[in-house]
Amino acid sequence: MRTLSPPVGLPALADTDLVGQVARVLTQAVVEGRLAPGSKVVEAGIARELGVSRAPVREAARLLEQQGLLVASPRRGFFVRKFAADDIDDIYDLRLCVERHAAVLAARNLTPETRDMLRRQIDVLHQTADLDDPARQVEEDYRFHRLICEVAANRRLLRLFDDLASELRMVIGLIGRLYDDPHEIARTHEPVLAAIEQGHPERIVAHVDYHIGHAWREVSKLVREIPA
Amino acid sequence: MRTLSPPVGLPALADTDLVGQVARVLTQAVVEGRLAPGSKVVEAGIARELGVSRAPVREAARLLEQQGLLVASPRRGFFVRKFAADDIDDIYDLRLCVERHAAVLAARNLTPETRDMLRRQIDVLHQTADLDDPARQVEEDYRFHRLICEVAANRRLLRLFDDLASELRMVIGLIGRLYDDPHEIARTHEPVLAAIEQGHPERIVAHVDYHIGHAWREVSKLVREIPA
DNA sequence: TAGACGTCGATTGTCGACAGTTTAGACTTG
DNA sequence: CAAGTCTAAACTGTCGACAATCGACGTCTA
Known part of the structure; x- marks a missing residue:
């Protein structure tokens, strides 16, 4: 076969x-x-x-x-696997921890090329927003975050991100529609990239916290609304 | 069978x-x-x-x-698996990221019981130091760090720690003898616990950074000395 | 009628076998 | 003598089979 x-x-x-x-x-x-x-x-x-x-x-x-x-x-x-609200918290808590670190590392390693890659991915996010394809939108969203981890240049960190993402994909699959306004989501990525470009660790962490914390609250809310 | x-x-x-x-x-x-x-x-x-x-x-x-x-x-x-110096850096970089977070969470969740568990484990570290059993010493060392992750109460974080630890065990197995003075190593755990007890995030991070950074440099040096 | 017990089908854990691929070594050739 | 080629052994990927175990259903008993 x-x-x-x-x-x-x-x-x-x-x-x-x-x-x-x-x-x-x-x-x-x-x-x-x-x-x-x-x-x-x-x-x-x-x-x-x-x-x-x-x-x-x-x-x-x-x-x-x-x-x-x-x-x-x-x-x-x-x-x-069955997911409970606790699992969501565990995953996002760890994701936050990891992505903060990844973003700081990415800022340190940032080159004109990698910066352009990140910018282009945000463009893709905006383009995808017009398509009304939630699954695709989620994927492109992850791709942006994954890019940051790639730029961070720590293979284990990247693998961890992939593991967390695969779990989250499942959760989001359960929830179904996630984004009310895809364009707004795309926009919220911009401050993260801006902070990485500027390079102050505190500012980076703050923006990553805000961005991912937003997703955390959103997913958490939806999971609690539609439990198994 | x-x-x-x-x-x-x-x-x-x-x-x-x-x-x-x-x-x-x-x-x-x-x-x-x-x-x-x-x-x-x-x-x-x-x-x-x-x-x-x-x-x-x-x-x-x-x-x-x-x-x-x-x-x-x-x-x-x-x-x-073959380990390169890069791998060591990847692992310790991620470990640092994870354990900082774990320690901060642990401080937040700390109860008299869990505090005593951590203290007792430091005692065990001192007792083990007298035994001249490097493998055991390494295990008890990990047990302390693992306890912190347990107190942090995030299952995924704990699993990640276990994964990293198993990789490090292998590296350390390759190196052979690691600690020059086991008692001194045992002592260097104390400020970490103290910081967790006091509870200021910045102080916790600083002490975790110092403690793990020390191990990082040590292992890194030894691996570079005795490569495959 | 409710609950405990036994039986039977369904499913997992493990095994040995076979085909296709990789590797190592002998042999040939320039 | 070095490099390339061919051959045979070793090993992996996959399969079907069998015994042990689990769960569900039906039966017996109080």
């Missing part, structure tokens, strides 16, 4: 790596809400549906467990 | 979970340097040595890959 056929069409980056493919399909299914939180992930079922054996499915599940999308219960199998 | 026989006697917490056991045995082998950095981890070899099949070994390896102890090269297998 060459490429898995995900229930709904995916980029399907033609990997020869089954485990990676299965992991991607499962991740998509989770963040898109096709696998409801708390529901059981039956190895054989997934394997059959994807036309592979259970071995790659198990390994993929273990991967996603480490990523926090699934939880393993010995002898009972894997379940789609 | 009931309990795996690790090359050298381990606690062997009689789990019925083979994957967990294999992961523990492999971790031990790596941090104790029996598996040299860069060396290949042959699935069948490990499986044979441990009297299990390859499936649990593969899953354990995937776990350790996510933990950063092994790296996977498709179709070529797993290798014991």
Whole structure:
């Protein structure tokens, strides 16, 4: 078998790596809400549906467990992670801690090239805002934040950001529509970049705090409104 | 088969979970340097040595890959992670970021009970210093820092600390003897706790910075001296 | 009728096997 | 003698199978 056929069409980056493919399909299914939180992930079922054996499915599940999308219960199998309001707080608290640091480092490493990359991404955010595609908007939002982590040039930090983002993607998938006014969200990124360009650590932290704190409160509110 | 026989006697917490056991045995082998950095981890070899099949070994390896102890090269297998000086910097940079935050949170959550736990752990550090058991000393050191993360009460933060610690354990395993004067190290923990008890964020950060920065410089120096 | 017990199907944990790929070593050639 | 080529062994990725275990349903008893 060459490429898995995900229930709904995916980029399907033609990997020869089954485990990676299965992991991607499962991740998509989770963040898109096709696998409801708390529901059981039956190895054989997934394997059959994807036309592979259970071995790659198990390994993929273990991967996603480490990523926090699934939880393993010995002898009972894997379940789609359930999020509580506490989890949101944990994630955002850590994200804030990480992104503050990333932004300060990014300011230190900033070059004309990387600065332009960040600016361009804000432009993309504005352009995407016209598209009325919430999922895309969320992705481009993360891309901006991820860029900051890339510029910070600490691989582990970047990986941590990716892990947190994948958890948040799931939460946001549950919430559904997140942004009332995408353009306004795009605008709120500008002071962050400005602070990074100016380079005062305190100012950077303050703006990152404001920006992410806003998202935190928003997501927190929505999760408390629409709980499982 | 009931309990795996690790090359050298381990606690062997009689789990019925083979994957967990294999992961523990492999971790031990790596941090104790029996598996040299860069060396290949042959699935069948490990499986044979441990009297299990390859499936649990593969899953354990995937776990350790996510933990950063092994790296996977498709179709070529797993290798014991090699550390460069850059890695040390990445790890300590992130650790500093995390522990600053943890300490500030810990101060906020501090109760008489948790304060006593931290104090007692410093006592343990002093007692251990008399034992001339470097591995144990390192473990008790981590336990103190881990306690701070526990008091901080953010599960994800705690997990991140554990991940970083497991990577550092490996590095320190490579270095061998780390502390010249264990008692002095034990003493340097005291200002950190004192700052947490007093509760001024700036002071806390300053002391954490000093304490961890010291370790950072020390480890960094030793790694640069004794590279692969 | 409510609760405890036993049975049966479904699912996981583990295993051995096979095919395709990589690697190491022998052999050839300039 | 060095470099390239070919061959064989070793290893990974994947699969299907089997035993152990868990959960649900039905049955028996008070």
